[in-house]
Each structure stands twice: as C-alpha cells, then as structure tokens.
Amino acid sequence: MLNLKLAWRNLWRHPRRTWLTIAAMVFSNVLLVFMISIQFGMYHRMIDNTLRLMSGHMQVQAEGYQDLPRIHKVVTGVVALAEELRQLNPEQVRVAARAQGFALVSSEERSYGAMIMGVEPAFEPQVSNLPGLVKQGDYLVPDSDDQVVIGAALARNLRVSVGDELTLLGSGRDGSFVADVVYVRGVFDSGVADLDRNVIHMPMQRFQASFAMGDAGHSVVIMNHDVYRLETLKAELQPALAEHPQLRLLDWQELQPGLRQAIIADMTSAWFMYGVLIILVAFSVLNTQLMSVLERTREFGIVLSLGLTPARLGRLVMLEAFLMAALGFVLGIALGVALVAYLNVNGFSIPGMEEAMARYNLPTHIYPSLNVWVLVLGPAIVWLGCLLASFYPALRLQFLHPIEAMRSSQ
Template identity: 35%
Template sequence: MANARIAIRLAWRNVWRNTRRTVLTLLTILVGSAMIILMNAFAKGGHDQMIEDAVASNTGHIQVHEKGYWENRTIDYALKPDGALLDSLGKDARVRGASMRIHADGLLSFGNTTAGAMIQGVDPEAEKSVSTLHSSVLPGGRYLSPDDRKSIVMGETLAKNLGARTGSVVALISQGFDGSIAAEKLTVAGIFRSGNPEYDMALVLMPLAQADETFTMVGYVHSITLRLASPSDTAAVKALIAQKTDPRGIEVMGWDELMPELVQFIVMDDVSCYIFDFILFMVVAFGILNTIQMSVFERTREFGVMLSIGTTPGQVVAMVLVESFFIALLGIALGCAAGWGLSYYFQVNPIDYSDYAKEMAVWGVTTVTYPADATALNLSMTALITLALAMMFSVFPARRASRLEPVQAIRQL
C-alpha cells in the first residue's frame, strides 16, 4: 500500500513537472488514438455500407437454394417453397423480409437488337422488403405491381443497348424448367439505375407468376432470399434455416458466401487499415518512450538520491510506470473522446461521393456514401493497445532508472 501511495503521488506530480512536454505527449497520444479510432470507424462504417448496399440492391443477407444451384446456376436446380418455413421466418423479428425468386438466363430482342439478360421473377410486393431496386426506377417508368403479368423492369444499360424505352415491347427467348423453349413478349414498365454495372447491364425483373408460367416452373423457385434487420444475425438465422431443412437437398448461404469478392475486398482493406493502425500505434508508443526517457534522464540525480535513502529498485520502476500510465490514460481518454466525436460527426454527415458515382461505378464501386461507425470494440481496443504499448515502452526507461548506481547518479548534474 505504501509503495502504491508513493508511486502514485510522485508519478502524478512528475507528470505535471514539465507541463509543456506532458502536453505535447498528450497531444501525440490524443491525435494518434483519435486517428486510429476515426480510421477504424470509417473502415467499419464503409464496409457495413458496402455490405448493406450489396445486400439491399438484390443479393439479400441469406439465400436458400436447391443444393448445387449456386455452383451451377442453371434453371434445373429449383426447390418447392416450404410454406411452414416461410411462415416461421415471417414471424421471426430478425427477418425483415423474404422473397421467392425464379432465375433464368435469356435473350431479349427489341427491333434488330438482341442482348443477353438475367431474368429474375419476383413477387413485386414481397421483393420491396428484400431489395431496393423498386426505388431505383427512373422517372417516366414504374416498378412492377401485383397485378402485372407481362410487364418487366430492366437495367438502364440493357435498355440503352437494346434501344428500348418505357412502353417498348421486347421479346424474350429462354429455356423452360422442363426443357421447353420459353418465349414471351413483354412490355417495359420501367427502367432502373441501380448503380451496380452488372445489374444495370443485364438484370430484368418480371412478376413471379408470369415467370412461373413462362419458364414452366410449376410452383418451383430457384431461391428464397431473406433480408435481415441486422447483418450480425446472419449466422443465427442461417443456422435456424439449416436446422429446419434437409442439408442433403437444400443449401443455405449467407451474404459472405454469396459475395466472396466483397469479403475479399473488405479483408484487403482491413489489412491496409491495420498497417496504418500499426504505424500510428508506433508513433504514439515512441512519443511516450521519448517523454519517459527524457523525464528519467533529467531526474537521474533524483533517482540516485531516492535509491540512496532506501527506495528499492522495484519502487523506482513502479514510479516510472505509474507516471507513464497516467500520461497514457489521460491521452487515451482525450483521444477516445476526440475519436468518438469525430466519428459521430461523420456518422451523421457521411462522406458523400455521389457526384463521382459514375466514375466509381466503372471500377465496380457502387457505394457512394461512407459513414463512420465508432464501435465500443474500436474504442476499447484502441485504448487497451495504446495503454499496453505505453506500459511496454516505459519498461526500458523504468529499468534504466532502477539500475542506476546511486553514487554515480547523485554526481550527475
């Protein structure tokens, strides 16, 4: 107890002994930790936004398929919707929406032009709770309504390539579930601009009932797509569905399996973020080392006296470490407050690149707003790592102080 009291009292007063140096060190820790928190908050917020954009545009958080569908993606892999499962999912608070889909590849012709298309049969109402394509329809057109039969909405680039407009009648040729030719004349009800080049260039939405008829699906669908209230529930809901279905016949996939390229991008981005974190942590740690080193050097004589009058080397180590702890703790508290404040500002006012959306879309980047999201984990990990580094980097000067030869130290000017 006495040791702790000495260490704390001396350390606290020594912190304020050279105010300018302490303030500069506090600023180093403050700026460093605030930058780390902000950078990680941008990474988290940006990644979440990318996932949300990708999930919301069409993919959903979870898709349920006939086993083998995702690997082959042909019309042959279809499943009969399980009404009981759909009912239970509909009652699950974690599930925001569920939509059954029919998928087929086909050729669309308008006039003398033909283009490949990804046909997606959807229930117009159910789909609204799963994807955001309904809100991307350009003025002059409309999204599918429950009464629609031979109407479609298509991507802007596809419409442009075909020369079709809202109201144009296009011809579809594809293959039916039973192997027959699927052919239909369909009216363009609307044209959407999703921002995703792949969807804008090839995706066509048609009413589920019409798709069932056109592709002779006889009640079968290719996927049940789920949108969740929170992506963090993906694993739990996936496990629930897997439990209620036969794993030999059904595959349940999360967004991370459906979009591995996005996961890869996030991992790469995280790695570069960690490298910057490491650099910033080192700047902070060396700032603390420098301060403590200088502080110990300036007090060589004082430590010599302390050791002479009976202070043990362990008590000297404790004094230096507690001093470092105080500086680090103050700096971290200020840094966390600044980092959280900045992150909150950018959470409310995300960085908006919508003016450059087209240029970004060329590179396959469809997310144009980047909010920050400072999580408790971000704040606590930054604080803990900074504190741990501060203590680690203070051990060297502390040991140096404790190993001073009192006689030589006292002679030091």
C-alpha cells in the same frame, strides 16, 4: 497508494512536457476513433449497397446451387418458404423469393441473351435497390402478368422502350421449350453495366408458368436491419430450415467472397497507417519517460543507496507512464466519442458525392459506426504502446549503480 502519489507528483514535475505528451496521445486517440468508426461505417455502407443490388445479406438455396447454378437445382415451395421466414421477425427481417433462368430476348429489330429473374413484386423493393432505380415507366406491381422491367443498356441494345413487346425463347426446368411474349413496363438504370445489360425482372407467377417451375424457385433472399448481426439472425432461421435438409443458408461472405477480400485488403492498408501513428506516439512517450529518468539519475542513486530496490523504481516509472497513458486514453475517448456521436446523428457528405449517391438510389450522407469495440480499439492499442515504450526507461534502472548515479551531473 504511496507509489501512486509519488508517480502522480513526478508526472507533474514538468507540466508542459507532460501535457504536450498527453496532447499527442489525445490527438492520436481522437483521430483513431474518428477514422476507425468512419472506416467501419463505410464498410457497412459498402456491404449494404453492394448486397442490395442483387444477392442480399443471406440466401436460402438448394445444395450446390451457389457453386454451379442450374435451373433444376430448385427450392420447392419457394414463395411459401419466403412467407414462413418473413413471419419469424417481420419488423427487422425482409424476405423475398426469386427464381432465375436464361433466355434469348428478341425485339422487332434485335436479339440478345439475358438472365430472366422471377421476383415477388410486393417484396422485391424491400431486399433490392433495383426497383427504386427505374428511370422510365414503373416497377412491377402484384397484378402484373405479362410485363417485365429491363436494364437500360439492354433496352438500348434491343431498341425498345416502355410498352414495347419482347419475345423470350429458352429452356424450362423440365427441358421443355420456353416461348413467351411480354411487354416492357419499366427500364432501370443501376449504373452497373452487367446488370443493366443482362437482367430482366418478371413476376414470379409468370416465370414459374413460362419456365415450367411449378411452385419452385432458386433462392430466398434475406435482408436484416443490421449486417453486423447476421450470426444472430442465422441462428434464428436455422430451426425453420431444419425440415429442409436439401437447402443451405448462405451469408454474404459466401455469396460475395470478392467483397470480403476487398474489405480485408482495405483494412490492411488502413491499419498500416494507424500503426505508423501509434508508433510515433509511443516514441513520444518513450522520449518523455527517458528524459524524466535521466534528469532524476542523481535522485535515484540516493534512494538506491538508502535501500530502495531497482525493481520498485522501475515499477514507479511504469506507473507514471500508466497514469499519463490513462489520461490520454480517457480524454481521447471522451472527445472522440463526442465527435462520432454527433456525426452518427447528423452524418456528413463529401462534396460531389450527394448527386452520385442519389443517382443510384443510395443515402447521400456517411454515418460512422457507433459501437464500443470500434470506439475503444484504437485508443486501447495506443495505451498499450505507451506502456511498452516505458519498458526501456524502467529497464535502465535495473543496471543503475548508486555511487555512479550520485556522481551524475544530471
């Protein structure tokens, strides 16, 4: 308790210097809380937006389908399985069955190859943004039969529009010849060239009949309300899949490894800048503590000559740094959390971003991530850096000789 009182009193011998150092810590802590929460909020948005176009947060697939997609690698009873998984947690989990094959698509004038996706019209909008990106006509409905929705680039290439006829030629699951005639119900524009040029959505029942799939499909797409809680959801879904040993439950990191690598690369560059900021603050604390030690050299020599050990003096200096860092930590966390909490409710938008995001059927505001780990991580590293910076001034006291110290003019 005595050391605590002494450290607190020593801290305020020069209040202006102490407050300037604390202000530097508070500023850096608020900036780190804001930047890290925005960064993780953007990652959440990036993951969610990317996965909503096609893959979803997780998928149930046949063994080996992810590595080498083939039409015969199927999930038997795919619609029934999707309904079973849907009932496990209907409030937070969205599930839709899919199947896919390739066909030559012909209009009256042109022919192009495309990927035909069999979807559940009633549930596909819950796991994908594409249904909301239909710019001409309408998306599929449960009673759609011979209708399809195609990408805008493919529609231009084929020179077709809503209501026009398309002929599909391909190969079915059993190797049979696929020939079907369908009509364009809608045209979507996702802004992603590969999707707009190559993808056609067809009702699942029509796809299964045309491609000789029976009751099978190729995947069950799963979207959770929170991408950061997929491990919990994965544990909940595994028992339901235990009766299907030939199936695999893959999360987004397995489905989209490139997205994970992009996030890691961005995080690495961001933490390099955060590290520079933390080092600058640590040097500020080092400067403050070193000045404090040097100007008290004479005093330290006197107390050393009276029998006080250098180790105890070192602990006193460390305690002063601890108290100063703690003040910066608490004030920085308080102000940072207040700022992030406000933005988490109201969000903010970058000028010019609203129009671009609305075009792709995406939210127009950015919301920072609000969780304890994200909020505390940056300030905790600053606090640790400040403590490490105080080691050098404390270490100087271990080599201080009482007589030389008392002769010091400092």
